[in-house]
Amino acid sequence: MNQLRYIILVSLLLTACAHAPEQKLAEQAAQPSKQTEQTEPAEQEVQDNRVFPNVELTDELLYQFLLTEIANQRGETDVAVKASVSLANKTRDPRVAMRAAQLAMESGQMDKAIDAIKLWREVEPTSIIARRMLSSVLLRAGKLDEVRTELAGMLKDDQANAGPAFIHLYQIMSAYPDKAAALQLISELAQPYPTKPEAHWAVAQLAQTAGDEKRALTEVRLASNLRPDWDMAVSLEAMVLQKNAPQEGLDKLKNYLAKFPDVREIRMQYARALLDQKQYKLSRDEFQHLASDNPDSSEMAFAIAMISLQMQDYQGAEDQLKLALNKGKKDQDTVRYYLGQLDEAKKNEVEAIENYRLVNGGEYQFSAQIRIAYLLNKRGESTVAMQQLHQIQAISNQQRAQLIMVESKFLLDAKQDADAYKVLQQGLASLPNNPDLLYETAMIAEKIGKHDESEKLLRKLIKVKPDDAHAYNALGFSLLERNERISEAVTLVEKAMQLAPDDAAIIDSVGWGYYRSGKFEESIKLLRRAFASNPDPEIAAHLGEVLWAHGDKEDAKKVWQDSLKENADSSQLQTVIKKFIP
Numbered sequence: 001m002n003q004l005r006y007i008i009l010v011s012l013l014l015t016a017c018a019h020a021p022e023q024k025l026a027e028q029a030a031q032p033s034k035q036t037e038q039t040e041p042a043e044q045e046v047q048d049n050r051v052f053p054n055v056e057l058t059d060e061l062l063y064q065f066l067l068t069e070i071a072n073q074r075g076e077t078d079v080a081v082k083a084s085v086s087l088a089n090k091t092r093d094p095r096v097a098m099r100a101a102q103l104a105m106e107s108g109q110m111d112k113a114i115d116a117i118k119l120w121r122e123v124e125p126t127s128i129i130a131r132r133m134l135s136s137v138l139l140r141a142g143k144l145d146e147v148r149t150e151l152a153g154m155l156k157d158d159q160a161n162a163g164p165a166f167i168h169l170y171q172i173m174s175a176y177p178d179k180a181a182a183l184q185l186i187s188e189l190a191q192p193y194p195t196k197p198e199a200h201w202a203v204a205q206l207a208q209t210a211g212d213e214k215r216a217l218t219e220v221r222l223a224s225n226l227r228p229d230w231d232m233a234v235s236l237e238a239m240v241l242q243k244n245a246p247q248e249g250l251d252k253l254k255n256y257l258a259k260f261p262d263v264r265e266i267r268m269q270y271a272r273a274l275l276d277q278k279q280y281k282l283s284r285d286e287f288q289h290l291a292s293d294n295p296d297s298s299e300m301a302f303a304i305a306m307i308s309l310q311m312q313d314y315q316g317a318e319d320q321l322k323l324a325l326n327k328g329k330k331d332q333d334t335v336r337y338y339l340g341q342l343d344e345a346k347k348n349e350v351e352a353i354e355n356y357r358l359v360n361g362g363e364y365q366f367s368a369q370i371r372i373a374y375l376l377n378k379r380g381e382s383t384v385a386m387q388q389l390h391q392i393q394a395i396s397n398q399q400r401a402q403l404i405m406v407e408s409k410f411l412l413d414a415k416q417d418a419d420a421y422k423v424l425q426q427g428l429a430s431l432p433n434n435p436d437l438l439y440e441t442a443m444i445a446e447k448i449g450k451h452d453e454s455e456k457l458l459r460k461l462i463k464v465k466p467d468d469a470h471a472y473n474a475l476g477f478s479l480l481e482r483n484e485r486i487s488e489a490v491t492l493v494e495k496a497m498q499l500a501p502d503d504a505a506i507i508d509s510v511g512w513g514y515y516r517s518g519k520f521e522e523s524i525k526l527l528r529r530a531f532a533s534n535p536d537p538e539i540a541a542h543l544g545e546v547l548w549a550h551g552d553k554e555d556a557k558k559v560w561q562d563s564l565k566e567n568a569d570s571s572q573l574q575t576v577i578k579k580f581i582p
Contacts, residue, residue, distance in 0.1 A: 087100070167202065205236060231260070234253065284311070417447065468499075469497075507533070520546065
């Protein structure tokens, strides 16, 4: 009778983890990355073969059973863990030891969890889960020497399953914060198994995580040599190649698909890699291939629509978005938002507003409301646009700042510069350190002649956000335009170029600064580089002026005239041309 009561109480004790069997507890301990191996062997314990102790239920044991669960329910984790560990030691029941380990892990008491799992392994030495769980918890606790011994023993005792074991080892080690240490550990464990492709694969994965791409490539190719056409090795090799040799990575995936066209995971990776490389047509072809195998997928239709939008295939994008809408995509608001974007691209402003109004929730609701106001203002309905803007509810400081800046823009469009400046000043009163507001207010202050205020705001922005290249550039360029403090101005724009070396506007500023400093050759070189990157009329005006001053008048005229053909309404171009060619 006592034995039966004991069994019933053990069952009650384990009720809390009824939905978290041993395999799940092992995963909880390991905190592995997303499952990678498609053919992992079954690891669930065979319950029928387990042997449990014959324990007499005493009043003390009954008290500890109840104490453990009541304390845990009340959040008294220290009491629950202490009682459960004591109970496990007294009963030497693997189920009770498992429960003690779970409670200890949940409360972050790794040493007690380790003791409980060691007891579990001692009383149930055939448990693979207990052994793997111990390795996982030892790793989480940073006990690398113990982990090394434990894992080496586990691999040695079950060499027939060493391959799948290395897949599991990668999963538990991928979460370890010291990536170099994890790589060193897996390398040492893999050394005795040079013929196991999974061992090389696991080393390659952790090498990539640790930033050692050369090692990762070497190891994954060893894995491929041992197991040709293994999809996981092909996938990893292509991933490693994507950074420095993207076309080689694409070719790797393409060649694999030529042999195994039905491996969906590889085709998905290939489609995404093509998209990353901006090979839109090929990427869309691959997504369409995937969609043909899953015709009811609204997600595939949406992905194809986004690529079509990038390709400016507006009809194709619209067809796919409507298909996604008809298939019942969970996030209908997202589809409606992009239909609005598509309408804008097609200059169908009325239809765009209608679609934006149908975005009633989700991450794009705020943006959709902003777009409605923008389009109304663009159509000349400025009063309605402002009303729309004032009705939008912001849920963050960044959204509040955006609303302020949009209102300021509407006022600028209406030639109400002083009012636009006032709106921004009021915004800064409530959000004094917002970088975007500081920048926009400084720009309008500069425009309306408040140069000292503009400089003050930009210097504050630099303090708030010291890596903001545009703040340095704006301050330096304003000094250059007024031909003041040239040396300081050049230092500022050079700092901006250090932070953003490929920004055409900033390169233009440095070139203009060198011109102001009398460095014609350096100036022309930089201005030509800026103009080649972005043939903006302002850059054309600067380049032409420097060429003219340097004596290259015909070249200057050509730059101006070519730019004027594309930018006939550019007041800056017209001004500089009249300055030199009355």
